[in-house]
Amino acid sequence: MIKTLAGQVKEFKKDSILTPFFMILEVIMEMIIPLLMSSIIDDGVERGDIHHIYIIGIWMVVAAGIGLFAGVMGGKYGARASTGFAKNLRQAMFENIQTFSFSNIDKFSTPSLVTRMTTDVTNLQNSYQMLLRMCVRAPFSLVCAMIMSFSVNAKLASIYLVAVLILGAFLALIIWRAMGYFTAMFKKYDDLNASVQENVSAIRVVKAYVREKYEKSRFTKASDNVYRMAVKAERIVSFNSPLMMLTVYSCILGISWLGAKMIVQSVLTTGELMMLLAYCMSILMNLMMLSMVFVMLSMSVASAERVSEVLNETPDIVNPDHPLYEVKDGSxxxxxxxxxxxxxxxxxxxxxxxxxxxxxxxxxxxxxxxxxxxxxxxxxxxxxxxxxxxxxxxxxxxxxxxxxxxxxxxxxxxxxxxxxxxxxxxxxxxxxxxxxxxxxxxxxxxxxxxxxxxxxxxxxxxxxxxxxxxxxxxxxxxxxxxxxxxxxxxxxxxxxxxxxxxxxxxxxxxxxxxxxxxxxxxxxxxxxxxxxxxxxxxxxxxxxxxxxxxxxxxxxxxxxxxxxxxxxxxxxxxxxxxxxxx
Structure with missing residues (x-):
């Protein structure tokens, strides 16, 4: 399945490579800024060195500017790569459908093919963009922030490690529970599209037999099925945000309390504490971002399977190895x-x-x-x-x-x-x-x-x-x-x-x-x-x-x-x- 979908990146490989490159560059700049901020506080503010504050401040502006540029370019190339990927998927699906014999077409309903070429491809497009941007940015940022935190103070940084492990376990449970509902939801889209397609194509019959009420109830039922599956999935996913906020605030309280003690004991400087708090937010927010990526990817697994089914379907009727190119007569x-x-x-x-x-x-x-x-x-x-x-x-x-x-x-x-x-x-x-x-x-x-x-x-x-x-x-x-x-x-x-x-x-x-x-x-x-x-x-x-x-x-x-x-x-x-x- 992955090989099939990856083969449709084609001419957008360059964009797909540049996107993670700029994401990594953006993360590096983000990791440098707290370090510079710590230097301003410890070596500039506390010592009253205004020249040092100006110099480091300029470097912070440069780092922020480079990070901004990298983020914009990452978004630009990511959008181009994902939309191009979606375009190639639709084109490949349509071209393969044209080669199908009647027996192949009999395996797929018209509404199902429409859903696969619209909703499913859109899901894959969004997931691919997240894969290139967030799936590179979030783990890299998480690892870098963790390394920087441990390099400053391993005792305080261990709070992050515990928080990440606990939060990661809960997020994995949320994703696992939600994935089943998302898979079922996309299957319900076929019934929804079937209702619309049949109603529109047979509108004259519907009106001739005054069956509008029946068609409305049929559509409502299909729509409600999609709604129920979506609500069940989103209800589970909704635990993501409060759980993340609880973890973030708990970490901030823990670091602030222990950090204040260490500052009093002269084990930690004020600038280092500020840097750790900045890395704390970076670690946990990137973990939350990563969890949302996994939710999106879990949603797209069903879509990926459905699109791959069409792409991998081989026509039952094909040319022989050495075909004849002339029909002698009409006998x-x-x-x-x-x-x-x-x-x-x-x-x-x-x-x-x-x-x-x-x-x-x-x-x-x-x-x-x-x-x-x-x-x-x-x-x-x-x-x-x-x-x-x-x-x-x-x-x-x-x-x-x-x-x-x-x-x-x-x-x-x-x-x-x-x-x-x-x-x-x-x-x-x-x-x-x-x-x-x-x-x-x-x-x-x-x-x-x-x-x-x-x-x-x-x-x-x-x-x-x-x-x-x-x-x-x-x-x-x-x-x-x-x-x-x-x-x-x-x-x-x-x-x-x-x-x-x-x-x-x-x-x-x-x-x-x-x-x-x-x-x-x-x-x-x-x-x-x-x-x-x-x-x-x-x-x-x-x-x-x-x-x-x-x-x-x-x-x-x-x-x-x-x-x-x-x-x-x-x-x-x-x-x-x-x-x-x-």
Whole structure:
């Protein structure tokens, strides 16, 4: 974990080295000032030597000035190092997330990833700054002050040693008790973020069903859980300050009482007593500072583990040692393919699937909800890897291809259509960032998206809100299809992506595909028989297995499942789910 996080310091190593250097310089100046103060009292004030007072006073000002400069520079470099460290952490996490396969992403929830990239990284940023500044300054100051105190008077300095040992034991107990609550508190942040994220993303559903009161109570519960954990932790930490003050004042009383006796006995000078009192405050305040650092570090341990989990997560799907960078054609072969989402699971989602598709064929895929239609097509572009068997594209196993090359040749319009904030052209160019406006218009004509775009005042420069909230479901689907077509893929997969489109427009889209992209292999998942009946062949899925694979006419004669659905839909009725299918 430490090695993983330390690797993100990168270009801020210089700042990370200069920060403790200036902290040490500041401490040295702080240790010199009480020594000079003692000299002023003993050799200047008591002897009436005004010249000595001026000279030592000037040196004190110089030491204070150097200490001030060192403190400012330490703060400057510390801030730069910690913010740079946080920036690198977020960048590294985001870049690693981009390499995740779907199976990796399934391990982390969206709110959890948001918490890790915000709250957890902020905790690590604060801890890193404390590590560079306070974790260097406090121990060094503590040791220096202790050495200076013992060099002046070992008997009086032993009071500090006893106080430090007792206080250190109590502070260790406080940190140990508080750490468990802080760890639990950060886990509760995930629930809090989940409540906010789901409420905002589904705000239309919340308002449509008048569930604001429920959402408020849900958020309140999550917020209260964070509050309770925080209060329990802070209640324990709150003992830190009074315990520290008790120790400080006890030490001052003890040193003053014993020191006064020693001055009367001429064993100790007034200047030395003042110096010891100054070192007393330095020792105990630095110990308190160190305790707060440990509290902060204990809080960040949970954050460090959560951030490291994301950074150390390796993608399940990676390039082979010698990948292929060319997909010959759009042919597809499933050779006894089985698939399960959980590698250690016993139940397959797909069982012994075998079929082949020639380049340029149009294949319909139909089946009830939960029959694994989407799981089947997700394997083609290696969004998941097969568990058993082989899947060939262009005559080669998909695991032999460079992932980027394979996915460039396979365009997938997923069930959940996603548009990003930006103009229509910006969204279309996700398919090809170098596409001209004319190429974008052609893709929209094929997807029948030009029909509504041309009616918009700003046309292709119309701004799309986040998530495509200012366009309808059918319009969103057609834009996503056009975006996929811009890739000029060898394989086009439409995963129930015309479900919100009327049947007439659906027919136009299929007709345009047949005429304009005849050499592209097309896989069309649909619930409506009318969407796939003109396909060259149709796969009927049932509970993760292929129930039938033939033309529309033959399936009506030979496949009972397909025939029942066809008859129910042509007679005005239903689809696969009318009887509550899976």
């Amino acid at each position: 597809i072969v499933f050779d006894h393919v089985s698939f399960r989402y959980n590698k250690d699971g016993k139940k397959n989602v797909l069982n012994d699937i075998s079929f082949s598709v020639k380049e340029g064929e149009t294949i319909g895929i139909i089946g009830g909800t939960g029959s694994a239609k989407s799981s089947l097509v997700n394997l083609i572009s290696r969004l998941y890897d097969v568990s058993d068997g082989r899947l060939l594209v262009g005559g080669k196993d998909v695991r032999e291809y460079d992932i980027e090359t394979l996915r460039d040749e396979v365009s997938v319009v997923l069930q959940k259509n996603v548009l990003f904030s930006g103009t229509i052209l910006d969204n279309l160019r996700w398919g090809d960032e170098n596409a001209t406006e004319e190429e974008c218009k052609r893709a929209c004509r094929l997807a029948c998206a030009d029909e509504f775009i041309d009616r918009m005042p700003e046309g292709y420069h119309t701004y799309i809100e986040q998530g495509g909230s200012n366009v309808s479901g059918g319009q969103k689907q057609r834009l996503c299809i056009a975006r996929a077509l811009l890739k000029k893929p060898k394989i086009l997969i439409l995963d129930d992506s015309t479900s919100a489109v009327d049947t007439a427009t659906d027919a136009k889209i299929r007709e345009a595909f047949a005429k304009e992209i005849p050499n592209t292999t097309k896989l069309i998942i649909a619930q409506r028989v009318s969407s796939v009946q003109n396909a060259d062949r149709i796969i009927v899925m049932d509970n993760g297995e292929i129930s039938g694979f033939d033309s529309h006419e033959n399936l009506i004669k030979t496949n009972e499942i397909y025939r029942e659905v066809y008859e129910s839909q042509t007679k005005g009725g239903g689809d696969f789910d009318e009887n509550g299918g899976e």
